[in-house]
Amino acid sequence: MVLVMTYHSLSLGITAACLGLAFLLGGALDVAGWLQAMLLAAAAITGLLSIQSLRQRFISAPLFKWFKGVLPELSETEQEAIDAGTVWWDGELFSGQPDWNKLLANPLPTLSAEEQAFLDGPVNELCRMADRWNINHNWKVIPEEVTDFIHDNGFLGMIIPKAYGGLELSAVAQTEVITRIAQAGQCIGNYIAVPNSLGPGELLIKYGTDAQRDYYLPRLAKGQELPCFALTGPHAGSDATSLPDVGVVCKGKYNGKEVLGIKLNFDKRYITLAPVATLIGLAFRLEDPDHLIGDKDDHGITCALLPRDTKGVEIGRRHMPVGEAFLNGPI
Incomplete structure (x- = not known):
């Protein structure tokens, strides 16, 4: 019964009424007392939750306040990622009530x-x-x-x-x-x-x-x-916001010239094409404690192009993931 109500996305009010009806029907059919008690409790709780003002005051608001206190603040980079892009038909798919005609109305992609x-x-x-x-x-x-x-x-x-x-x-x-x-x-x-x-x-x-x-x-x-993209490390993979790799904006000498640059400290793993790459796309957190490029200390996650022969870059021993011979290794 519960599965049927869930599948049809019934409102809390209708669900409470159905549970109450089941309770009454159970009494008429002399159903076990413990099951009757569970039906009555479920009907009462669902009925109270169906009252929006009560639900918001005693459940939603306290939960929201608690989560707001325990969750870390979004960085500027994370907020930009959330705000970027738009939602297409995939948003309807995740809503559970997609308009299939809208999808089918799109012309089929073709090759030139x-x-x-x-x-x-x-x-x-x-x-x-x-x-x-x-x-x-x-x-x-x-x-x-x-x-x-x-x-x-x-x-x-x-x-x-x-x-x-x-x-x-x-x-x-x-x-x-x-x-x-x-x-x-x-x-x-x-x-x-x-x-x-x-x-x-x-x-x-x-x-x-x-x-x-x-x-x-x-x-x-x-x-x-030959390029590779160095994002994954020993402590962060698809969770890019946990990157521990840091680049600090600084001044120093490079090839005999005084330049404004970045001093990098990173450790990457499982980077596809790393063993043969000549050009590394490196993801790291950019910090500017001396405010050499702006007023902010933390510029969030950014990327830089790093030639393989850059001083300090080391390509480690090649991995052999799941027995496949594709080129993968640490940097």
Whole structure:
């Protein structure tokens, strides 16, 4: 009975009435006393909770006050993340009452002729080249001829605009590419997926300077630079707000010149492509105790591009997660 009422999302008032009716029916049918007592208690409690003023005063308000006191304050970065973006049909899905017609009214995404040709040509050829068994069990690494084919055919630049030498594929085409390749070889799929999702490419497109885009994007598109994104560490993974890694704004000498820079202290783990990456997208908390770039002490979580050969950067021993030979390791 309770499950049926829950499924139909009945109001508290109607639920209380149903429980009361069940209590009366149980009395007529001589149901066990303990069950009758439970039905009466449930009906009484639900009935009281159905009175909004009582519920807000004695339950909602005290709970809200307690949670407000125990939860940590949101940082500026966290608040920006919450406020960013909009809600599409997925919001209706989580409401429990989605409008399926609204979803079905959206036109089906299609591939362009150029994207279809890429799938039928280089993608299918790469799938034929993938030898998953030997890669995982014998070679323990993706063969050089395979990585050369990936670089030469622009697989690492699917997200990069054509103006910078990339393929500029749609999200639908990228999904189809990764799906096909991952089925042929998961490690090859990861090698391609990271630069087109978590890599610095999209960050450069949206937030980089013109000089950074002009230099890095063509190199990323052709595989001359191999990127990784260093977020996960021993004490923080998907919970990015728990990052312990810190960068402090400071002045100092770099390559013989007095510069304004960042002194970094970080420890990362399970970073895909780290063993071969030449360009690291590093996530850390930025602090400015001397107010060299503004009035705030804490600038929250930010990202920086860090060349592999930067002094102090160490790439540790490669991981072998779940027996797959895809490139993953600590920084």
